[in-house]
Amino acid sequence: MSDSCQSCGACCAAFRVSFYWAEADDAPGGHVPVTLTEELTPHLRCMRGTHSRAPRCVALDGEVGGAVACRIYPQRPSPCREVIPGDERCRRAQELRGLTGPNGETIHEISARMELLRPGTPDELTQVTLPRKPWT
Ligand code: SF4
Numbered sequence: 780m781s782d783s784c785q786s787c788g789a790c791c792a793a794f795r796v797s798f799y800w801a802e803a804d805d806a807p808g809g810h811v812p813v814t815l816t817e818e819l820t821p822h823l824r825c826m827r828g829t830h831s832r833a834p835r836c837v838a839l840d841g842e843v844g845g846a847v848a849c850r851i852y853p854q855r856p857s858p859c860r861e862v863i864p865g866d867e868r869c870r871r872a873q874e875l876r877g878l879t880g881p882n883g884e885t886i887h888e889i890s891a892r893m894e895l896l897r898p899g900t901p902d903e904l905t906q907v908t909l910p911r912k913p914w915t
Pocket of ligand 1: 790791792796826836837838839840848849850851852855856859
């Protein structure tokens, strides 16, 4: 998870996360814990909690829009690996969860801008005026 993903989680709580059944660990070579999945069709499974009107993956810890973590990150299914921070699915998930900024910016874009403005970056350091010390 990228740093900004760890303060989002929208894509884990906006869509049904479905994938080919053999990604689950009850199939040879599968890696997604089968107990955290449910069967959709004979060929498809999804992460439990995401096949719902208010989807939220059971493997997601924390509060969406706050501090979050995927409990099975190294074993997550392919749809989770395919989302790229700031891509169309990410943006749509954040819109659905009401997490985009006033100009439609994603958390990742806002976070990148904040990083540029963070005191301590070289450009910013040159603009910081240190308070006068009482003894000078
Ligand atoms: S498996 Fe992990 S990354 Fe995928 S939806 Fe669930 S919590 Fe999110």
